[in-house]
Amino acid sequence: xxxxxxxxxxxxxxxxxxxxxxxxxxxxxxxxxxxxxxxxxxxxxxxxxxxxxxxxxxxxxxxxxxxxxxxxxxxxxxxxxxxxxxxxxxxxxxxxxxxxxxxxxxxxxxxxxxxxxxxxxxxxxxxxxxxxxxxxxxxxxxxxxxxxxxxxxxxxxxxxxxxxxxxxxxxxxxxxxxxxxxxxxxxxxxxxxxxxxxxxxxxxxxxxxxxxxxxxxxxxxxxxxxxxxxxxxxxxx
Numbered sequence: 001x002x003x004x005x006x007x008x009x010x011x012x013x014x015x016x017x018x019x020x021x022x023x024x025x026x027x028x029x030x031x032x033x034x035x036x037x038x039x040x041x042x043x044x045x046x047x048x049x050x051x052x053x054x055x056x057x058x059x060x061x062x063x064x065x066x067x068x069x070x071x072x073x074x075x076x077x078x079x080x081x082x083x084x085x086x087x088x089x090x091x092x093x094x095x096x097x098x099x100x101x102x103x104x105x106x107x108x109x110x111x112x113x114x115x116x117x118x119x120x121x122x123x124x125x126x127x128x129x130x131x132x133x134x135x136x137x138x139x140x141x142x143x144x145x146x147x148x149x150x151x152x153x154x155x156x157x158x159x160x161x162x163x164x165x166x167x168x169x170x171x172x173x174x175x176x177x178x179x180x181x182x183x184x185x186x187x188x189x190x191x192x193x194x195x196x197x198x199x200x201x202x203x204x205x206x207x208x209x210x211x212x213x214x215x216x217x218x219x220x221x222x223x224x225x226x227x228x229x230x231x232x233x234x235x236x237x
Contacts, residue, residue, distance in 0.1 A: 006208055006211045006212050007065070008065060009204075009208045010061040010064070010065070010136055010140065011058075011061045011062045011064075011065045013061075013140065013201070013204065014054075014057045014058040014060075014061035014062070014140075015058050015061075015062075017054055017057065017058070017143060017147075017150075018054040018055060018057070018058045020147075020150050020151070020154050020158075021050065021051065021054045021150050022051075022054075023154045023157050023158050024149070024150045024151070024152075024153035024154040024157075025047065025050075025051075025153065026157055027157075028047060042089070042092060042093060042096065043093075045085075045089050046086075046089040046090060046092075046093055049082060049085035049086045049089050050086060050089075052082045052085075053079075053082050053083065053086050053143075056075065056078065056079045056082055057079075057139070057143060059075065060072055060075060060076070060079055061136075063075070064136075076129065080122070080126055083118075083119075083122040086118070086146075087115065087118065087119045087122075090115050090146075091115060094112060094115065101237075105184070106184070106231070106234045106235040107148060107152075107184050107234075109233075109234035109235075109237075110148065110230050110231050110234040111148050111149065112234075113230040113233065113234060114145040114146060114148065114230060115146070117142065117145045117226060117230070118142040118143070118145045118146050119142075120142075121138045121139070121141050121142025121145070122138070122139065122142050124138050125138035125139045125142070133217065134217075134219060137205065137217055137219035137220055138219055140205060141202075141205070141219055141220070141222075141223035144198070144201045144202055144205075144223065144227075145223075145227070147197075147198055147201065148198070151193070151194050151197055151198055152184075152194060155190050155193050155194065159189070159193055160189075160190075163189075171189075174187040174188055174189045174190075175187055179191070199224070199227075202220075202223055202224040202227060203224075205220050205223070206220050206221075206224075
């Protein structure tokens with residue numbers, strides 16, 4: 001029964017990731033389409049690849065859930081091409097916006113390290129596409145690495161947009177408690193959301209492993225270990 005209850009894990013998480021990405025960039029998509037970045041080709045291309053990735057991730061996870069493996073395999077090539085597009089378009093942004101390692105915040109440095117981590121995970125997932133236990137964990141771990149910009153932008157529309165008008169005193173108190181923590185200068189509520197949700201995704205995969213395998217898969221262990229090391233490198237170099 002426990003295994004059956006956790007059988008939808010990857011479907012649910014993939015849809016949640018898609019939801020977060022749409023919320024995070026809802027201004028570009030719906031509420032402020034006239035903003036300058038929407039007219040900049042490098043941001044438009046990057047955004048399209050990013051959205052396509054999350055759409056395909058959810059599609060592929062749910063195709064496996066309904067056991068449509070034939071279509072899943074056919075879409076696998078397109079998904080891998082989109083992953084290359086995500087990697088190259090993000091790399092291009094990093095090169096264009098590069099201001100020197102010493103001049104970047106810890107968060108920005110971490111994202112520079114997480115891009116090759118994503119690419120390595122997806123390449124490894126492609127090589128291990130005949131080993132479902134490795135394949136799916138590598139894909140989701142790689143995706144987790146790239147969540148920083150999504151979570152940073154999702155907080156305002158998802159949380160602040162309704163908590164600030166409903167609880168103005170609390171919001172003002174949080175704003176007065178801004179702090180610099182692990183590379184981000186923000187209020188405690190934002191930091192709790194940003195790091196809590198990010199780490200929570202890694203922990204959820206470990207929980208899934210324990211419930212279904214009664215052990216933690218090597219990929220599931222390696223993901224958060226590198227996550228912590230990458231942040232330490234970003235903050236102390």
